[in-house]
Amino acid sequence: MSDLIKSASLELRELINDALGVLVAEGVAPAEMLPSFIIEIPADKSHGDFAANTAMVCAKAFKLPPRKIAELIIEKIDLSGSAFERAEIAGPGFMNFFLGRKWFSDTIESVLTEKESYGRTDYGNGKRILVEFVSANPTGPMHIGNARGGAIGDCLASVLDWAGFHAEREFYVNDAGNQIEKFGKSLSLRYMHICSEKGQEVLAKAADTEEVCRLIYGEEGSSEDFPMPEDVYLGQDIIEHAKNYYDLHGSSLADVSEEERRKALSDYALPINIAGLERDLKKYRIVYDNWFRESTIHAKNETKLVVDKLMEAGKAYEQDGAVWFRATDYGLDKDFVLRRSNGLYTYIVPDIAYHYNKLVTRGFDKAINVLGADHHGYVPRLKAALSALGVDDSKLDVVLMQMVRLVRNGETVKLSKRSGKAITLVTLLDEIPIDAARFYFNLREANSQFEFDLDLAVEKSSQNPVFYVQYAHARICSMLRNLEAEGIAVPENADLSLLTDPHEIELIRHIASLPHEIELAAKAYDPAKLTKYAIDLATLFHRFYDSCSVKNAGSDELMNARILLSIAVRQTLRNVLTILKIDQPEKM
RNA sequence: GCGCCUGUAGCUCAGUGGAUAGAGCAGUGGCCUCCGACGCCAUGCGCGGGUGUUCGACUCACCUCAGGCGUACCA
Numbered sequence: 001m002s003d004l005i006k007s008a009s010l011e012l013r014e015l016i017n018d019a020l021g022v023l024v025a026e027g028v029a030p031a032e033m034l035p036s037f038i039i040e041i042p043a044d045k046s047h048g049d050f051a052a053n054t055a056m057v058c059a060k061a062f063k064l065p066p067r068k069i070a071e072l073i074i075e076k077i078d079l080s081g082s083a084f085e086r087a088e089i090a091g092p093g094f095m096n097f098f099l100g101r102k103w104f105s106d107t108i109e110s111v112l113t114e115k116e117s118y119g120r121t122d123y124g125n126g127k128r129i130l131v132e133f134v135s136a137n138p139t140g141p142m143h144i145g146n147a148r149g150g151a152i153g154d155c156l157a158s159v160l161d162w163a164g165f166h167a168e169r170e171f172y173v174n175d176a177g178n179q180i181e182k183f184g185k186s187l188s189l190r191y192m193h194i195c196s197e198k199g200q201e202v203l204a205k206a207a208d209t210e211e212v213c214r215l216i217y218g219e220e221g222s223s224e225d226f227p228m229p230e231d232v233y234l235g236q237d238i239i240e241h242a243k244n245y246y247d248l249h250g251s252s253l254a255d256v257s258e259e260e261r262r263k264a265l266s267d268y269a270l271p272i273n274i275a276g277l278e279r280d281l282k283k284y285r286i287v288y289d290n291w292f293r294e295s296t297i298h299a300k301n302e303t304k305l306v307v308d309k310l311m312e313a314g315k316a317y318e319q320d321g322a323v324w325f326r327a328t329d330y331g332l333d334k335d336f337v338l339r340r341s342n343g344l345y346t347y348i349v350p351d352i353a354y355h356y357n358k359l360v361t362r363g364f365d366k367a368i369n370v371l372g373a374d375h376h377g378y379v380p381r382l383k384a385a386l387s388a389l390g391v392d393d394s395k396l397d398v399v400l401m402q403m404v405r406l407v408r409n410g411e412t413v414k415l416s417k418r419s420g421k422a423i424t425l426v427t428l429l430d431e432i433p434i435d436a437a438r439f440y441f442n443l444r445e446a447n448s449q450f451e452f453d454l455d456l457a458v459e460k461s462s463q464n465p466v467f468y469v470q471y472a473h474a475r476i477c478s479m480l481r482n483l484e485a486e487g488i489a490v491p492e493n494a495d496l497s498l499l500t501d502p503h504e505i506e507l508i509r510h511i512a513s514l515p516h517e518i519e520l521a522a523k524a525y526d527p528a529k530l531t532k533y534a535i536d537l538a539t540l541f542h543r544f545y546d547s548c549s550v551k552n553a554g555s556d557e558l559m560n561a562r563i564l565l566s567i568a569v570r571q572t573l574r575n576v577l578t579i580l581k582i583d584q585p586e587k588m
Numbered sequence: 589g590c591g592c593c594u595g596u597a598g599c600u601c602a603g604u605g606g607a608u609a610g611a612g613c614a615g616u617g618g619c620c621u622c623c624g625a626c627g628c629c630a631u632g633c634g635c636g637g638g639u640g641u642u643c644g645a646c647u648c649a650c651c652u653c654a655g656g657c658g659u660a661c662c663a
Contacts, residue, residue, distance in 0.1 A: 091607040322661050340661040347663045376592050377658045471626050551623040
């Protein structure tokens with residue numbers, strides 16, 4: 001595990017601090033505490049590989065102009081034996097440092113040595129992080145928002161893993177509570193539709209289950225013959241479950257109590273849906289470590305325990321027959337209900353118990369939830385309740401993702417949740433390649449409103465940047481194949497110091513920044529940094545390829561060095577694409 | 589009304605308080621007798637507006653305008 005950017009940066013900081021120490025000893029600089037300075041990587045490469053603003057922030061303390069201070073510091077720095085070969089003063093007083101040849105050779109060598117683990121760091125120190133994402137209701141199929149959450153959450157977990165954390169993926173199954181009640185009610189209504197006279201007529205004339213569903217669904221899910229009330233699920237999948245149950249068991253449930261019918265249908269359909277979620281997510285290359293069921297919380301009566309605990313702690317009170325949480329004690333503008341006057345708990349109570357389970361019972365150092373932005377109001381409430389239970393609420397972090405705006409023919413597609421006519425994850429993946437979906441959903445950071453152009457995604461064209469990146473990989477593979485066919489083998493080693501072309505230097509610098517970039521992505525919980533990294537790497541390779549011929553390098557030594565550089569690029573590309581779980585085709 | 593998020597190029601978006609604000613797409617013009625043209629190169633007076641903090645602000649604070657989402661004894 002090596003992060004040559006970080007080690008060079010640390011070395012530089014030490015060099016500068018040593019120089020400051022000398023200046024203090026000589027009485028040039030004041031002995032008092034000097035302000036902290038920043039070492040950064042300049043956007044403009046002519047400003048060196050690293051830049052320090054030391055002289056500027058010290059101007060006041062030194063009572064000297066920044067450029068003069070920079071001169072004094074640089075005079076005292078001995079670069080020999082360091083990763084750097086030269087330093088210069090620029091602009092208002094920046095000190096710009098340039099890395100030496102050896103650093104660039106070392107970069108390529110460390111990629112070739114570390115291979116498929118190049119990019120990993122121990123930044124996270126093995127701290128245990130639980131990443132919860134998607135957690136779609138098992139009452140129906142997953143929609144486009146789940147597709148985004150899935151791609152983001154899964155890649156975030158990978159990023160954390162590469163950054164040295166122990167990350168686990170978890171799906172919270174809402175297999176209890178109101179949604180399930182509603183699910184049972186919907187199933188029961190549809191089942192009764194099928195058992196009705198009109199329903200039997202449909203069964204008689206329809207060719208298959210699909211047609212039955214379509215006929216009963218009608219135009220908007222509710223019709224004169226098959227009416228549905230306001231607060232139920234209208235989707236065709238509900239009808240399908242009811243029809244399948246009817247095929248298996250006939251109208252046996254038509255005469256039992258409503259409650260019994262709902263339970264039987266729900267018990268039948270829920271496991272099928274949950275298995276379906278697992279299957280569809282697996283197709284999307286997402287495999288969870290844990291499927292945590294809400295019903296286990298209820299089975300252990302943990303909802304009651306939570307409320308009792310909060311009551312005992314004086315953080316909850318009864319009013320109007322309901323139990324309220326003292327949210328105003330935690331800076332929120334109003335208290336909220338934990339237990340309704342009808343005796344049922346609100347949705348947040350099992351959630352509190354669930355997060356208590358994550359952070360206390362299971363002892364994770366951190367819990368990250370990837371949630372839709374419409375949940376933002378819920379986060380402070382959850383955190384407040386956790387604090388009231390004595391949990392350090394900073395251990396819960398939330399990645400909010402803005403809604404996906406679907407665009408077709410240049411117009412926003414309106415989605416009706418009620419009629420169940422959302423575009424599902426499955427239909428999306430039927431239309432566009434999985435590689436494209438995973439890449440596309442990680443192209444923008446979670447917290448940006450995201451426009452998903454269906455026409456563009458369906459095109460499978462090079463418009464999608466994933467093809468651009470994969471093309472770079474295929475191009476390297478092809479080049480190596482052709483060289484091999486001409487009897488040119490991959491060298492054991494080469495004189496990498498021959499790589500001095502600006503295109504080569506930039507490419508190597510970018511390769512070197514992978515560990516750093518992964519660390520930044522982990523810190524910011526933002527896997528989108530890595531898709532950008534991959535695109536940039538591909539761009540730099542294409543430029544290099546265009547201006548630095550490998551086969552016709554002019555000398556065998558240079559050719560060999562360029563072959564090794566190309567292999568290092570390919571390895572780096574592979575590692576990034578592995579994190580994103582995107583294929584690395586050798587031919588396209 | 590209050591709270592959270594977002595306003596950067598024609599479009600979609602990057603941009604850790606720093607030096608001349610960047611990509612992709614779309615447009616225009618070039619580059620294959622030479623390792624994959626699914627590529628490369630050239631071409632752009634744009635940080636919603638206003639105060640302030642700072643040596644320095646797209647970045648921080650306050651105000652304001654616009655959009656999205658919350659603000660249930662729904663989840």
